Amino acid sequence: MTAELLMNAAAARPRPSFAARVVQRLIGLSRRSPTMMIGAGIILLFALFAIFHLWLMPHDPVRAYPTEVLKPPSARFWFGTDGNGMDVFSRVIYGSLYAFGIAVPSVVIGLSLGVPLGLWTGYRGGLFDEIMMRVIDAIRVFPIIILALAIVAATGQSLVNVIFVIGLIDSPIFVRVVRAEVLALRSSNFVEAARALGNPTWRILFVHLLPNALRGAIAQTSVRAAWAVRISATLAFLGVGIQQPTPEWGAMIRQGAEFIVTGQWWVALFPGCALIVLVLGLNMFGDGAQDLLDPQRKTTR
Amino acid sequence: MSAPILAVENLTKHFAVGKGQVVHAVNSVSFAIHPGQTVGLVGESGSGKSTIGRTVLRLLRPTSGRVVFDGRDITDLSEAECRPLRARMQMVFQDPWSALNPRHSARRLIEEPLLLHTKLGAAERRTRAEALADRVHLGRPVLDRFPSELSGGQLQRVCVARAIATDPALIVLDEPTSSLDLSVRAGILELLAEIRAETGAGMLFISHDLGTLKLISDEIIVLYLGSVMERAPSREIFAAPSHPYTQALMSAHLSPDPDHHPARIRLEGEIPSPIDLPPGCPFASRCFASIEACHRERPRLVPAHGGRGSAACIRLAEFERPTPPRGLTSGNPS
């Protein structure tokens, strides 16, 4: 039968090389979730900017050219210069270092706080869980910006504080996601089986529940990173945490906002675009990864 | 006969569900299991058989009554006190796919009870795990695979290996073959028979399938809505079931033999809710032999099968017993 012949022919094909397999896997993933791959591409691009910034910047990002203040884009200054005479292009490139430098630690903080808490409260249940969830709800209901402003104002204007604040405010999401997974798994058979085998509670939490509950949290990290980048830029825009002449996109947009009225659009536009594209990329990757990792769960974030 | 490994006295388990309502899952059940004996617990949904299995292992706390394991009263022990006991009483669950952590390899899953309850070093655990895999007829290469890569039969063998790893004196099996394909069930039943012969552990085999129970049980307990309806040695109960419910259950069983159509006892209606248990016999509302008195007083277990068993029915001696279906009685070669 023709079908049988075809199948047998397929079995006899030689196995492709490693490089070819990697390429095929990438193509396969792209077909499955183009969103994820585009997002991954964008993140990779900015990561490269951050890593290789020294080679990519034509000028020192904090070097002021007093004679070249507010010059439009030209051959020398690709994105023009800002109010201090600094090269916008170099500053945008350097800004990606800040973006990752804030996003990554704050997401890590969020995970470190949120995951154990989510595990514990999900497993314990009862009154403890109720109280914890109300506290979390309270944090989430509070306008984030006001909260961040208040905390940073109280603790001082520094980059480290900004990172901590973002991480702290981010952790409720992880608590929720991990708790949801734990609730679903808690009454599942394998937790009962683990109990029946004689597992102590700590082992049930960390050896059995954690790896399975982590999946949801991992899928969230990219989206939370996007949020962290956006929030830090917003805070900088509001004058909190990061000051001039630090080449952080939010701060740059803040300065540039003043000049849009007078027609110098490049000062705010380029860092704004960079911000939008990176945040978009992180969100796309997160959405796509979530679909792939957990096809049953809709990406509502 | 040696002392029972498990003795259950008037075990009762109620669950509170919202609005002050209570599910009367298990109501005053008593039985004993001796070493090397397999007791089969049969009943339909809502009979409380799974609850009994879990309560006996102290995964649930009894509402009242006593559970005595190997001479020790374990009814009121705390979770921490029960944990070391788990080395000696184990459970095999119905659904092997969900009973095993999908992220652990088969080897790690089988080593887990050894890790928890013994002081064996890593190398020794490895050797023991391999020996256990051999014992349950699981090929060595299977040990390094994950649950998603194994078939139902292989998974259940992993579960059995875990259950016997610490040489338990009591094994509770909650419908261990119900989720498996027909041809795979036979293999698991054979395995269980082997284990029983080798270890002399007492087994509580919970199932809704009479055919399976006949094959593997020494004694059968028939449950309905949390109460024992009949209890007798396996051979006796299949030869001549005394209680009307047992008779109805047996008549409804379909044996894979198209030439024999047993006289069916048709039960009318649905099983009543375990929240609002009627007074009197729980089976009275569907029983073909019920009389007025059945709805008033709860029948106690009285001797049946010439004293070798018991049944809870006030009309035991009176009515005619229809012929039980042939597939389940003496016609069977085993």
Place this chain on the structure above:
Amino acid sequence: MTLLAVEDLHTHFISRSLDNEMREARALNGVSFQLERGRVLGLVGETGAGKSLTALSIMGLLKPPARIVAGQIRFEGKDLAQMAPAEINRLRGDRLALIVQNPRASLDPLARIGDQLVRVHRAHRQVDAAAARKRAVAMLTSVGLPDPERCARSWPHELSGGMAQRVLIAMALINEPQLVIADEPTTGLDVTVQAQILDLIQGMVRARGLGAIVITHDLGVVAHYCDDVAVMYAGGIVEQGDTRAVFRQPRHPYTINLIDSTPERLVIGSGRIFGGPPPNLFDLPVGCHYRARCPRAADICTTSPPWVTIAGQHQARCHRVDQP
């Protein structure tokens, strides 16, 4: 006229893996059988044999990546495999009906039972709401539900498993179909309820001259409620015929294995191996698909086995039917 004639049905799952390779799972390989009015056909086999897939193929309910790649499904003279989706949609619920597994999960949780029945009825018949309602209640009565009026007003979650299954049967039969397919209609139900449901289905078949296909893995159900049986393995039928004939004289090694592995026939300690690794539908062996697990396998089994007629309608697909 034969009610349903399935001829050489091939259903494959064609998809791209993560490694960007085309993968084709041959889930149904040349399934052929016939069904007459007033008879019940039982489809048995292990998980993955293709029983449910056959039902879905007949009903036109295949979702990508599953596709019918060859074969005919002749129902009342028309080929269902070639029909446009809109046309087969008109037949479904009207002349063809499917009773699915897991009744409580299959009912719309947001609509009352009566409304769901009315919905199904009015989708295929031009009747007014009152008449549809009357018919719905009549159907609930005929499936043996106590207090049908009350049941019609109930929500699905208020029903027990047995009651929900009866409701599904009522929904399937409300438009008086010619063919009913019941996919594991009693799995998960108590044994006393199971008997009632099966009596109901069989009664309907006899009384109204329907044709029914019952998919099950329970040989007891087949033995007592099915007139004919087809045993499936790896997407193909390996033995079929009159139930009595097949049970008395099973000829295909798989069928023999299946019947001998039931608890009623099992002899503990005989050392026989039942079952084995499930076939890999992506990579089925050449020739007989059962070859890897068959105790009778020989060199000749590397070629496609022929259909051997045992007696009358009883046939088995095996090279070595007569060997022990």
